[in-house]
Amino acid sequence: MPAAMGTAVHNSVEDLCNLDLSSKDGDETGWLPPTAKAVLDRHWIAERDTFLATPRHPRWKDEMITKAHDGLVGALNILFSKSNIGKVALSEVTVEQWRSVQSIVLANEGTLKSEDGRLMGRLDLLVADMDENGISKGWIVADLKTGNPPKQKLNEKVSRQLRFYRDLLKENNPDHPPVHAEGWYSSNQTIHRAEGPSVLADALEAWEGMRPSPTPLESTPGEMQCGFCEWKAWCPSWWVARRDGLLSPGAMFRDEVVSTIRFDPESGAALFQRMPPVGVDGELAASDHRFGAILRDQALTQMQELIESGHEGPIFLGSARVDGKIVHMGDWCEVLPWTPLLKSIRE
Ligand code: SF4
Known part of the structure; x- marks a missing residue:
């Protein structure tokens, strides 16, 4: 905006x-x-x-x-x-x-x-x-x-x-x-x-460093840059940085990578399970950390579309608002498939 x-x-x-x-x-x-x-x-x-x-x-x-x-x-x-x-x-x-x-x-x-x-x-x-x-x-x-x-x-x-x-x-x-x-x-x-x-x-040195190659640019996770980054759903590094304590989880708004335990498309009520990273290559594991969520407006529409598309893998939740034990998601949030890019698909 x-x-x-x-x-x-x-x-x-x-x-x-x-x-x-x-x-x-x-x-x-x-x-x-x-x-x-x-x-x-x-x-x-x-x-x-x-x-x-x-x-x-x-x-x-x-x-x-x-x-x-x-x-x-x-x-x-x-x-x-x-x-x-x-x-x-x-x-x-x-x-x-x-x-x-x-x-x-x-x-x-x-x-x-x-x-x-x-x-x-x-x-x-x-x-x-x-x-x-x-x-x-x-x-x-x-x-x-x-x-x-x-x-x-x-x-x-x-x-x-x-x-x-x-x-x-x-x-x-x-x-x-x-x-x-x-x-x-x-x-x-x-x-x-x-x-x-x-x-x-x-600037020329930066240009050289950004030549396309099959290897992604080196990631530099940090509170400032990751805070507003729109690429988290495709970036394995911030989630690893969260696990390693380099990034704080955030007090009021949080990003999460989860699997869906239950979702009611009518009411928008959901139960998610956090999927922590294993290693650094985007692999995830199950955990016993579960939390409820209420999805409305854009977040609800995105979740409904994701489920209707047949997506069964992990999901990225962007900017979920934490309220006690549950999170609220609405127009300010994003629900996207978690698809970390680990290398270029073009050589
Ligand atoms: S989320 Fe990933 S791509 Fe975005 S700033 Fe953080 S490390 Fe860089």
């Missing part, structure tokens, strides 16, 4: 930057709020359709459009400040002022590709870095962020991402003016600059 919201905001900014205003009077005001709303509504519906057509998705939260709207206004405010327009209410923005915003946008949603074709990035905005006299003193590679802003400085991953765009752009444009990379956080309208040396050599 946050990704869909971010895309709707990004695409709306892009459309507004590309808006054809040639038929409008320069001093017209009051046009931007309804235009921005119409553009956002259009992208919101497109994102919702894509989201709902995705096989693995939680509930669509229509109420988040308010947050998306705030994000869009935040992004536009940053553009005003970069165009030396300063603080201005959206309803007061003249067509002429928006034209001057458009004039500093050198590219939006551009694809950056290294000469050898190995490295690629999508930059949100490339804008002219204007001084107080309205003269361009360089380029700014801007990445719009609709997520939580950093408390102090950019975290290492975001900094690396921004510098990657900066460095690719510089490599492709040897005669470039001074270039800076910035994260624009729409929620509190703060701008964070990414400083530091080039990351291209590291």
